[in-house]
Amino acid sequence: xxxxxxxxxxxxxxxxxxxxxxxxxxxxxxxxxxxxxxxxxxxxxxxxxxxxxxxxxxxxxxxxxxxxxxxxxxxxxxxxxxxxxxxxxxxxxxxxxxxxxxxxxxxxxxxxxxxxxxxxxxxxxxxxxxxxxxxxxxxxxxxxxxxxxxxxxxxxxxxxxxxxxxxxxxxxxxxxxxxxxxxxxxxxxxxxxxxxxxxxxxxxxxxxxxxxxxxxxxxxxxxxxxxxxxxxxxxxxxxxxxxxxxxxxxxxxxxxxxxxxxxxxxxxxxxxxxxxxxxxxxxxxxxxxxxx
Amino acid sequence: xxxxxxxxxxxxxxxxxxxxxxxxxxxxxxxxxxxxxxxxxxxxxxxxxxxxxxxxxxxxxxxxxxxxxxxxxxxxxxxxxxxxxxxxxxxxxxxxxxxxxxxxxxxxxxxxxxxxxxxxxxxxxxxxxxxxxxxxxxxxxxxxxxxxxxxxxxxxxxxxxxxxxxxxxxxxxxxxxxxxxxxxxxxxxxxxxxxxxxxxxxxxxxxxxxxxxxxxxxxxxxxxxxxxxxxxxxxxxxxxxxxxxxxxxxxxxxxxxxxxxxxxxxxxxxxxxxxxxxxxxxxxxxxxxxxx
Numbered sequence: 210x211x212x213x214x215x216x217x218x219x220x221x222x223x224x225x226x227x228x229x230x231x232x233x234x235x236x237x238x239x240x241x242x243x244x245x246x247x248x249x250x251x252x253x254x255x256x257x258x259x260x261x262x263x264x265x266x267x268x269x270x271x272x273x274x275x276x277x278x279x280x281x282x283x284x285x286x287x288x289x290x291x292x293x294x295x296x297x298x299x300x301x302x303x304x305x306x307x308x309x310x311x312x313x314x315x316x317x318x319x320x321x322x323x324x325x326x327x328x329x330x331x332x333x334x335x336x337x338x339x340x341x342x343x344x345x346x347x348x349x350x351x352x353x354x355x356x357x358x359x360x361x362x363x364x365x366x367x368x369x370x371x372x373x374x375x376x377x378x379x380x381x382x383x384x385x386x387x388x389x390x391x392x393x394x395x396x397x398x399x400x401x402x403x404x405x406x407x408x409x410x411x412x413x414x415x416x417x418x419x420x421x422x423x424x425x426x427x428x429x430x431x432x433x434x435x436x437x438x439x440x441x442x443x444x445x446x447x448x449x450x451x452x453x454x455x456x457x458x459x460x461x462x463x464x465x466x467x468x469x470x471x472x473x474x475x476x477x478x479x480x481x482x483x484x485x486x487x488x489x490x491x492x493x494x495x496x497x498x499x500x501x
Numbered sequence: 502x503x504x505x506x507x508x509x510x511x512x513x514x515x516x517x518x519x520x521x522x523x524x525x526x527x528x529x530x531x532x533x534x535x536x537x538x539x540x541x542x543x544x545x546x547x548x549x550x551x552x553x554x555x556x557x558x559x560x561x562x563x564x565x566x567x568x569x570x571x572x573x574x575x576x577x578x579x580x581x582x583x584x585x586x587x588x589x590x591x592x593x594x595x596x597x598x599x600x601x602x603x604x605x606x607x608x609x610x611x612x613x614x615x616x617x618x619x620x621x622x623x624x625x626x627x628x629x630x631x632x633x634x635x636x637x638x639x640x641x642x643x644x645x646x647x648x649x650x651x652x653x654x655x656x657x658x659x660x661x662x663x664x665x666x667x668x669x670x671x672x673x674x675x676x677x678x679x680x681x682x683x684x685x686x687x688x689x690x691x692x693x694x695x696x697x698x699x700x701x702x703x704x705x706x707x708x709x710x711x712x713x714x715x716x717x718x719x720x721x722x723x724x725x726x727x728x729x730x731x732x733x734x735x736x737x738x739x740x741x742x743x744x745x746x747x748x749x750x751x752x753x754x755x756x757x758x759x760x761x762x763x764x765x766x767x768x769x770x771x772x773x774x775x776x777x778x779x780x781x782x783x784x785x786x787x788x789x790x791x792x793x
Contacts, residue, residue: 311630332624335672336664338603362693370675372628380627383662383687392698394686395675401654406684409701 211356211468213435215348218355219478226489227264237492238267239297239323239485240289242282244308245275249441250301257299260481266488267294275305282308283316290318296495297323297488302373320495323487326372334380341487346378348479349414349435350388358412358433358468361390366410368396368403368456369417374437378414403427415456423457431467437476503648503760504767505727507640510647511770518781519556529784530559531589531615531777532581534574536600537567541733542593549591552773558780559586567597574600575608582610588787589615589780594665612787615779617669626672633779638670640771641706641727642680650704650725650760653682658702660688660695660748661709666729670706695719707748715749723759729768 230236239261243254254270261268271285289298298321304310314322319329325343333340353360365382369375375395382391396406398417407413407427415423416437428434438456455472462469470476522528531553535546546562553560563577581590590613596602606614611621617635625632645652657674661667667687674683688698690709699705699719707715708729720726730748747764754761762768 311628328624328628329620330624331627332620332622335623335627335668336603336620362691364698370677376627376672376675379687380668383668383689385662390689390691392686392688392692394684395671396684397675397677397682399654399682400684406656 210463210466213352213356213433213468213470213475215352215470215475215478218352219482221355222351222482222486223260223264226266226485229489230265233492234496235294236265236267237297237488238269238292238295239299239488240292240295241268241270241299241301242273242285242289243270243301244273244277244282245305247303250303254301256481257484260485264485266485269295276307279308279313282313286313286316290316290321295321296492297321297484299324299484321491323484323491325377325487331372331377334377334384337384339381339384341491342381342483343373343377344480344483344487345374345416345437345476346381347487348483349378349437349476350381351483352470352476352479353412353433353435354388356468360412361387363391363411364394364409365391365412365414366394366396366407367414367416368407368423369415369437370395370397371416371418374416375414378416417456419456420454421456421458425458425461425465428462428466430465433468434462434466434470435476436470436472439472439477502755502758505644505648505725505760505762507644507762507767507770510644511774513647514643514774514778515552515556518558518777521781522557525784526788527586528557528559529589529780530561530584530587531591531780532584532587533560533562533591533593534565534577534581535562535593536565536569536574537597539595542595546593548773549776552777556777558777561587568599571600571605574605578605578608582608582613587613588784589613589776591616591776613783615776615783617779618664623664623669626669626676629676631673631676633783634673634775635665635669636772636775636779637666637708637729637768638673639779640775641670641729641768642673643775644762644768644771645704645725645727646680648760652704653679655683655703656686656701657683657704657706658686658688658699659706659708660699660715661707661729662687662689663708663710666708667706670708709748711748712746713748713750717750717753717757720754720758722757725760726754726758726762727768728762728764731764731769 289295298317314326319327325341330341367379379393379395382393404426408429412433414435420440436455436457441451444452581587590609606618611619617633622633659671671685671687674685696718700721704725706727712732728747728749733743736744
């Protein structure tokens, strides 16, 4: 079984962005809004900052108290929308439950929505003329391309219908053209006989957020398994008291699946690479430059 | 085989809307922009006007020459966006090829986009919190509900990935909740071994726009077949020189499929009923009234 390592693909994206930034008139700017002190969110934000530093992007993180009110956040989003040095605005999810996430996401200027979660950007994906595409689905496609795994004409099962991964992933795979043209089945918690359905797939994308949910019985022999899940499970033997596992029972894939993205080190590194690429592309569009 | 007649379902929607309009403070207003003289488009527009007359909606059709320029149409859309008497704006498709359809559709105020084609409205469908939903997919769901055909937990194949039908249809079927929760496979021209894929489906939605493309081999015995296609084929024996056929070879379904929507008289009548319902709902939202 081939392990699909995301780190060299991420590094290649970083290298290319660093080269572009070095030749650009100014550095792209990414603003992050982090509300509260969720430990996982803090790690994600720290990794984004590190990525920016590595390739020469400006970054600015607005760390707000967990009880910050909606109006304050909307006013900050508005400021960032107008700030010429900021090309990308990222609202770190999840937000505390007293906040209206939908409204806050919709307040971001679609041109600066580097997460691709704004309704306009999701809608443009439906029309087949995407602007900014959500980072994780985009990263999955990029990684498959890197490892010469075609999706065109193949059957793909996407398990999980989240707005962040499952739905944009299936739309993207379904687009016309070489990087799409897959026949996609969207599976979820209400899919009866899930193993029979997912076994029809040449490529299986797991994005349901349940630790090690997908077992050998869900996977056709030789299938490519993309594990988007990142779950913390308690592990007293681990230094931090937990370990990270995906949505796939990785140990059961060996000698069965054709390829697997490991957790960690598979899709995860791609997400941040695509976030930074989206920020670069947003800057290019704002500057009226060429889009690559 | 059960024939799923759309006309009584449409009539029930019309009756309910007529009752609501009779009790409303003003009539909902629908504006239609028709560019050029495509014969099929003229028939569609005429039917929409008739529907409006029947239930007491105001309607206004702007008939423009085929060579009308983009700026003129955008200015008209802008006027209609501001017009308080107009709740719904419909751009009759297809537009002549010198016009930028995407830009014109995106210029319509999403609150008045009763076709559900604006990127914001398509995007809200992806987020699972739909505002206005495209008429044909909405009509298909309504008709299935009317005939007590559940979609939740069932496998559905949608053939054709258009922005008007296939893509919103699959998103709608995939939503969480009683009227969604289907496991949907999106099929298209690049799906290999199509008959094997579509035979997995309990419900098959044909929306590819190719006359009588889907045959008996594509359909599982007992499956429900929803034929969205409306194609004109030459027929010298017909009074008009053509007849209407769907995307399904209807004659081959008898004694095989469990149910079929006929063409004409199946999905077609539902589309106009949903357009008028969307216009009513748009008025309710604009007036700040309750949404039903």
